[in-house]
Amino acid sequence: MMYASVIIDISHENVDKTFQYRIPESLEGRIFVGTPVRVPFGNSSAVRSGYVVEVTDRPEIDPARIRDLDSAAKEGVTAQSRLIQLAWWMKEHCGCTMNQALKTVLPVRQKVRQQKDRQLRCLLNEEERKEAALEAARKHYTARQRLLEAFAGLPVLPYDQTVRRLRLSAAVIRGLEEKGILAVESQTRYRMPEYYGNPAFSAPARLNPEQQAAADDFCARYDRGERGVFLLFGITGSGKTEVYMEMIRHVLEQGRQAIVLIPEIALTYQTVQRFYSRFGRRIAVMHSRLSDGERYDQFERARTGDASVMIGPRSALFAPFPDPGLIVVDEEHETSYQSETVPRYHARDAARQLANLAGASLVLGSATPSLESYTRALSGEYRLYRLTGRAKPDSAVSQVQVVDLREELKSGNKSMFSRALAEAVQKRLDAGQQTMLFINRRGYAGFVSCRSCGTAMRCPHCDVSLTLHGSSRLVCHYCGYQQKMPDRCPVCGSPYIAAFGTGTQKIQAMAARQFPGARILRMDLDTTSRKGGHEAILAAFRRHEADILVGTQMIVKGHDFPDVTLVGILAADLSLYSPDFRCGERTFQLLTQAAGRAGRDRLPGEVIIQTYQPDHYAIACAAAQDYETFYQQEMAYRRALRYPPAAQMLCVLLSSGQEEALNLAAEELAGAASGGEESGVQVIGPAEAPVYKVNDIYRKILYLKQENYDILIKIRSRLEQIRLRSSWKTHVSVQFSFA
Ligand code: ADP
C-alpha cells in the first residue's frame, strides 16, 4: 500500500503541514512528487486541491484513519508542481528536509495588501455619448453631464481622480453602471522597484560573427526541439549579454518565458537597465533588497503573465512562470550562487535541474568558467560557444604587468604601493584619468606567509593553507593537522613571517597620504550596507567625481567605466591562501575579471598585479589571460588530491552544543564511512570547522572523496541510518552537502 503526503494550501505559510492519503488502486502509478491532486478534507464532503510532496509505503498514523485520494487533477504540469519537484531534488542532493526545501522554492506568501487601480470605462460610442450628455443636460443631471463630457475622446478615466475632480457621488456612478453606460474596472497595480524609470528603448546591437554564430546555433537547436546546456565562454566585454538577449528574444517569441540569474552583488542595477531597455515592462526583478510587497508583486507578475523575463540572484529561479523555455546563469563561476544557509544548494545546479523539469535550455556564461562547467563542455556534455574578442571594435585588451613584492621589500620599499604602481597612478592623476585599486579580500585573515620569500604555511596532507588559531597554533581545516606557529620562515629563515591583514580603509588612508589632492572613494561592505549604497558610489565614480576607487571584489564585477585606464591589484595572493581547495580557481577568476575592468572604452588600459608569488600558475595565467593553461594546471592539482571535479566530495557537517556527543558522533560516522564495502572511499577528518564554535554550538567536518557520485549517495544513506540508531541523535545534527 502506498501513501501520498499532500500540502493543501500552497500559498499559505504552513507549507510544512502535510496530510497523508492512501493512493487507491485506480491511481496507482500516476501519483508522483509534484502531482496536483484533489483530496477530501475536513468534515464536509467538499474536495480540495493540493500537491503531492512525498510518496511512501509508511503510514504516519493508524492506516484505518487514512482516507483515499480523490483524484489526480486534470491540469497539466503547473509551475507549482515543477517547483515541488525541484524541492524534492534539493532534499535529495543538498542535505535538507523536504520542508526546508519547500520553504525555499515556494516563498511564503506575505500577507501584503494588493494595490488596485480602479478606472471608469465609457461603453458608448462617440455619438451615443454626445447624445447621452445632451440628454443629461436637458434633465439637469449636472454630475452625470460632467462625467459624460469628460469622456470626450477618452474612453477610460482614472476612478479616484475623476470622482474627486468632477465631484461625483457613488450613486451617480452606480446609476450609469446600471444603465450600461459605463463600467468600473479594476486593475492590479504592481509595486515596481526603483529600476523602472524610463530608459530609452535600445535596438539590438548588430552582433559580430562570433556572437551571431552562438545565437544562431542556439536558436536553430531550440527550434528543432533540442534542449540542453550551453556554455558561453567569452572574455570580459565580448558581448555575452547581447547574445543572451538574442536567445531570450527567440524564446519569448514562441510564447515561453526566461529566467536570468546574476550574481548577488553589484550587477543588478546595470543589468536590469540593459534588459529593461530591450524588453520593456516584460522584465521582472527579484533581489534581496526588495520589500516584501515588491517581491510578492514580482512573483505575481511572473505567475499571471504580466512579466516574461525574471532577473535576479538565486531566488529568481523560483519565479512561477507557466512555461519557462530558457534559463541563463550569467557569471556562472561566481561563488555567490552557492547558498550559505540550509538548503545549501548551488543555483547553477538547481537551474540545471529546473531546466530539465521544464523542458528548457540552460545557458551558462562566463569569462572564467568554473572547472566543473568547462570539464563538462570539454567532454561534450555541454555545448561550448566561444567569444574571443572584445565586442566594441575600438576597445583593446589591456596590458598586464606583474610586480614582485619580494623585490620591493629587498630594495627597501615597505609601502603597499610598489614603485611601478605609484608611478602609474600618478600618471593617471596628471592625465585626468581614473584608477581602481583592488584588494583581494576573499581570503581569510588567518593565513600566515613570509614577506621575504612569499612562502605560505600549508598542510602537508591537503595542500591548502593552514589557519592561525590564537597566536601560536596553525590548523588545517580539512584534516585537523596542527603545528606550532614558527617564528622564522622555514624556507628562507626570514623573521618577516606573520598573519596577513589589510583592510580597504587602511588602503584608502595610505593612498590619501601617497597621492595628496587625489579624490578617493571607497567601496566595501561598510560603505554599501545602506539601501542603494552600491549604486550611489558607482554612479559617483562613473560621473568622475573621484580619481581613485578603492574596493574589494565588489568593484570588479561587470561594471563599465569608460575613464578607468588603470587597475591596481594590491595583493593578488590574498585569496590564494584561504583554506579552500578552490582558492587557486578563485584567485584566477578574480584577477582575470579585475584585469577586464581596465580600458573598456576608447582609452587603452593597464593592469598592475602586485604579488609575492609571481610564479604561481593562478597569477601567471591570469596575467597572461590564459584560461587553458590555468585549467590544465588546476585540474592536475585536483586529480592529484582527488578534489572536485576530478572526484566527488561529500561534506558531512556535524554540530552540537555538547562537545562530547559531537566527538563521539564524528568518530562513529568517520569509522562507518570508511568501514563499508565500497572501495576507494577516502575519508578525511573529522576536523574542526573553519569557525569551530558559534553561539555555543561546536561544529566538525568530515570529507568523503570518491570518483563515483552514486557510491557517495549510498554511503550517505548508511550514515543517516546510523545516526537514527545512535545514542547521540538528539544532541547532534548532521548535514550533508557536496563540495
Ligand atoms: P560581457 O557581458 O561579455 O562582458 P557585454 O555584453 O557587457 O559583454 O558587452 C560589452 C560592451 O560591448 C557593452 O557596452 C555592449 O553594449 C557592447 N557590445 C556588445 N555587443 C556589441 C556589438 N555586436 N557591437 C557593438 N557593441 C557591442
Ligand code: ZN
Ligand atoms: Zn621566507
Ligand code: ZN
Ligand atoms: Zn590537512
